[in-house]
Amino acid sequence: MAFDDDATLHAMGYPRKLTRRFHAFDNFAISFTIINIISGIFSAFGFGMGAGGPRILIFGWIGVSVMVLFVGAAMGEIASAYPTSGALYFSAGKLAKRHRGAWSWYTGWLNFVGQVGGTAATNYAAATFIQAFITMQWPSYEGTPQQTVGIATAILLVQALANTYTVQLVAVVNRISVWWLLIGMVVIVVALTVKPSSHQPVSFATHFVNSTGFDNGLYAAMLGLLVTSWTFTGFDGSFHMSEETVRATVNTPKGIMRAIIYSALAGLVLMLALVYAIRDYAAEIGAAAPPVQILVDALGMGTAKLLLLIVIGAMLFCGLANMTSNTRQIFAFSRDGAMPGSRWWHSVSLRTRTPVKAVWLAAACALVLIIPGWWSHTAFTAIVSVNVVGLYLAYGVPIFLRLRLKDFEPGPWNLGRYGRPVAAVAVVWIVLSSVLFMLPQVSPITVDSFNYAPIALGVVLLIATVWWFANARRRFQGPVSYGSPDEVAAMDLI
Template sequence: MPRTRRRAGRDPVAIDDDATLHAMGYPRKLTRRFQAFDNFAISFTIINIISGIFSSFGFGMNAGGPRVLVFGWIGVSVMVLFVGAAMAEVASAYPTSGALYFSAGKLARRHKGAWSWFTGWLNFVGQVGGTAATGYAAATFVQAFLALQWTSYRPTAHQTVLITALIIVLQGLANTYTVRLVAVLNRISVWWLLIGLVVIVGALVVGPDEHRSASFVTHFVNNTGFTSGLYGGMLGLLVTSWTFTGFDGSFHMSEETVRATVNAPRGITRAIAWSAATGLVLMLALVYSIGDYTKVAGSAAPPVQILIDGLGTGGAKALLLIVIGAMLFCGLANLTSNTRQIFAFSRDGAMPGSRWWHSVSPRTRTPVKAVWLAVVCSLALVLPGWWSHTAFTAIVSVNVVGLFLAYAVPIFLRLRLGADFSPGPWHLGRWSRPIGVVAVIWVLLSSALFMLPQASPITVDSFNYAPIALAVVLVVATVWWFATARRRFQGPVSYGRPDEVAAMDLV
């Protein structure tokens, strides 16, 4: 169990947040308005079980069916909790907005700049891809709602891109204003998710005339086109993995969180645990409400078809509004996390135009320019969808792989450091190493799954572009590193001694 302990004159819990930040070499520029619940809320909202399950449920129906949807959810949730716990231990030791790339630079014995550089760019690309993909999913469900409301409405790729762009810009505007507003919206999002879950599950329990038998959870389906049932079932595990991304958001909000050395790691682990429990309830409700399996699995949006079959068009439309709201909150929180990573990465001089992106608005105390860089980058990823959905999928496919590889790097480096690692107040004690080992192994296995073919026959439209997208990111980052970056970026920088950086505080 995580616990606290005293280390060499250090108060294990009541550590001064500013003193901790100053000891890491940074002045305080951001406002600390996130309490423990707010920090939990951002990761819980980004994970977003309603958004994740509704977006990927159809894939799971064809890749393993109910058996993998339900039991795969349980197994993968446990593995993700291992990853989250190992990350949380690192977050307690290095509670900064830089999060993964900062801790990678600090934990590496050699080549600190390189470890930090590649971790930071994987994290950046993964988060930008996540913002774009979440906005696109929300736009898709908005159009599903419009098609139910007006039968003459025909969704098009152009409309999806335009709605996605509008959503991302509105989320950028929300992030432009104060941290207090973002915190309030994230609190609302938690209750939206929890109350929405109760409403959706309650409707699926009461509404349909018939439900599947208890044994239906063992039903196995392999419609992936591959003859191997084992391979098809393993692909189904991706449903849960797709959902459980973005919990590094609590880590990125450390510099705006009160008692961050404790509340940030708790935010990570609690968000995963609550998402695992509530997501299982939603998954079971959807699985037991499936009517005609072939009809539902073959529909454009299987969860929507389940709602229509069980509750009628009126009921489906009402619940779709809950789903769309959850997706909008998810994108908002994802953009917030992305912005803080850009702010911190720029503060250390790792991005072109760093001087711009780490500046903070004197009025709102938020990194406004970083917000709009994140918005522009996300819109750039969405734009290819104007011509081809396949092109859009290829570009954002690096989202999950990039994020989980970025998660694994500081955990791996912490393992290599061994007894030389100085944990923060929240740590895993003697369980630290075994949990870290399991976390790294799981990330490697799940990343391999993400890059394997996911449908047969393999065509231009069904090809999995994640390996190509990841290779492009790594090649660009590598060329850039050896060409110029290694001479100007040596990893996280220090702005001076604690007393010197304290004098630079802007808040």
Template sequence: MGYPRKLTRRFRAFDNFAISFTIINIISGIFSSFGFGMNAGGPLVLVFGWISVSVLVLFIGASMGEIASAYPTSGALYFSAGKLAKHNKGAWSWYTGWLNFVGQVGGTAATGYAAATFIQALVAMQWPGYEVTGHRTVLITAAILLLQALANTYTVQLVAVFNRISVWWLLIGMVVIVTALWVMPEHHQSASFVTHFANNTGFTSALYGGMLGLLVTSWTFTGFDGSFHMSEETVRATVNAPRGIMRAIGYSAITGLILMLALVYAIRDYGKEAAADAPPVQVLIDALGMGTAKLLLLIVIGAMLFCGLANMTSNTRQIFAFSRDGAMPGSRWWHSVSPRTRTPVKAVWLAAACSLILVIPGWWSKTAFTAIVSVNVVGLFLAYAVPIYLRLRLSDFQPGPWHLGRWGRPIGIVAVAWILVSNVLFMLPHASPITVTTFNYAPIALGVVLIIATAWWFATARQRFQGPVSYGSPDEVAAMDLI
């Protein structure tokens, strides 16, 4: 791919799958957004939205996997955009990289924020006098980001070990939660309950309220580009990276549907639980009792922490690669690698700091979580769409060992179409009436990044940034390898 090797190639096929599976993280995604879905569409959208969006995400993953097989680098999306563009390679690569960056930061921030919310819910269950506040949520999120950054500063083997543990934590945890929700409650909702619709968003349009509920599934299925970003640290990356993407999405779709159905059928008092500060926690309490709910919350919080750790790892590799091509302020800092751990330590701390900045509005905003989620979903999926769109325009695309054959174009068209439709939706208001505390600031956060990227592009970057840098011929680059 034209780069001297700095990162250690020690991720096996399972490790590559594990990072995307951990970032998707069905327990974290479903529990953190279940309450939003209860009020934006209810069981009808939670269940059937999950099924339909999962299929559409598989289309996106397949198209991304085909590109990952052709361009297995840490630069992933922005690198492939620069290679696939016919003209203006630098501009396509530049904007894809910045969208990917803000989406990755949004994912790390949202997962940490969700974990902080559930930690406070658990504390409040244990000590009823504890008051849950936005201030405390932000401070706990900062502590979580600090711990995850420390973990990411050590060797890639440590991150790989955490990711392996996280896969089993997720699978065993899901079995425990689902079994408890099916066996322990005295009664469940009737089979027809999955058709129940609810719109408590404040908007009069039931269609709009229900469409907002698709955010639950879309938020869960983000970050599978992690397998792509870890390509330079994965053995046989041309095959194992795309397989990691597809397996992570497929297994998450099936296991997530089982978990979603278990939560939906365990609902008892819909109005009370939907209005609770943490609706899925209230569902667990009402269905299983306080003691069991506390134990299951430990599983949920652990899953969220693993998810955030993997998010930050992927975020860091994107920063490292983007800086390697001189596309970020202070690039020479962010693409440096620790000689002891062989990890981009400075990029880790930049990822943590940017995530914290995105969380700060939670100090006063009631819709901070959905806004951060929107930044995550919109930034990442637009970054996913660009190389897929460019691949559709390229008649002489040279696929890698893993490819879609004649199905590549139709699958890619569906993928891009869904990304455009969903991203427009997630930039719109999520609650009514629209006030300072309910305003969806995702368009502002995304707009600020794009304005900065555009100003910088026309000021200086377009003269020096021409897309991914080539350091020489394969033989010359091999001689530069630092490992």
């Protein structure tokens, strides 16, 4: 089927530059690893304990998972029609009726900033949990923000080196990561189910908690939905890897859907295990890392440390997959001349057939976002908060444009007559969740508790707009075609 893949790419106007080494499982693995239920739930669980408590953690997970499935299905249909590394920005340019360059430009930059923020946030979280493990192992150790930044920088360096010199190994690691997540989840769940002498009663699932500082319980519950939304980001990774995927028109959308479905089911089991293992709600919600404190209280320090290693491993796998996906987006965006120094960033290593320079740009940009954490955790949070909002808005643009296009031509994987209704539900959910991400999350609102996501998003959009009108609109018209199918076929590097 390699010929069909190449013919599809040539029809979109691109020569083949990347090696197709990803099969169906590999494509699924990249998104499953980036969604990363262990990393997402352990990072956001404490927030959910105060914004709705068990009722929202459990039933919010179920509800939001269903909404994310609509987003994934709508994205999958588009991915089947346009299986290219450009993914969201490419399809936005192709689906727009007018102003294709502008739609493509904004989508690409939202996607780029969101992905860089994802890489930075994941590795910063990993560094934080590594510090927590060291403190558990050696109580006299006192972590500092500077040490967290140093550890996160070291992680970035290793991930960049892996994407540069051991590309085949990265593909293998992504396969391993799936089993690490699934087996790790089972180990954590079994430990929390079997070892504690007692659990919360079944009715605890309906327990509601509001410690956000806002009096309105409904508002707190809506904020609690963000726990699941924070976790379900990055499944566009399958889309970005489509030029390296065999039978991409089918395996890419299947990869997106499988990643969401398996994450939803496995995540629900993990969420239930953590909720029912809660011992002292007040003490655990007030801990520096509430889910870690739950493990310690329920299982003892020794077992908790072992399980924390599983969590840290999951976060490291997530960061690596994030960087790989980020790199492909940079490669494709540069191929169409949308980034400064585009000629550099879309060049491909003759040895590995991967965009090595784009790897180091992804690492450098993530480092720029991590560095403010050196002097202010709030500053870091402000910058990477645009991660989720940027990604979901980038998801929403091509789905919205597909809704407007009456003569959309679907690929082999499609939703038939349900395509438009599914896309409409996806757009409504993306708008709603994006608004939630930008609302105040804690009261009273102070400099440290303020939600900087709208400011960060505004800065990104302002820069993109000034750049667009000053220069880009004259040279960037959206995805470019390198010639007819026969002409680009002659340019294939492999």
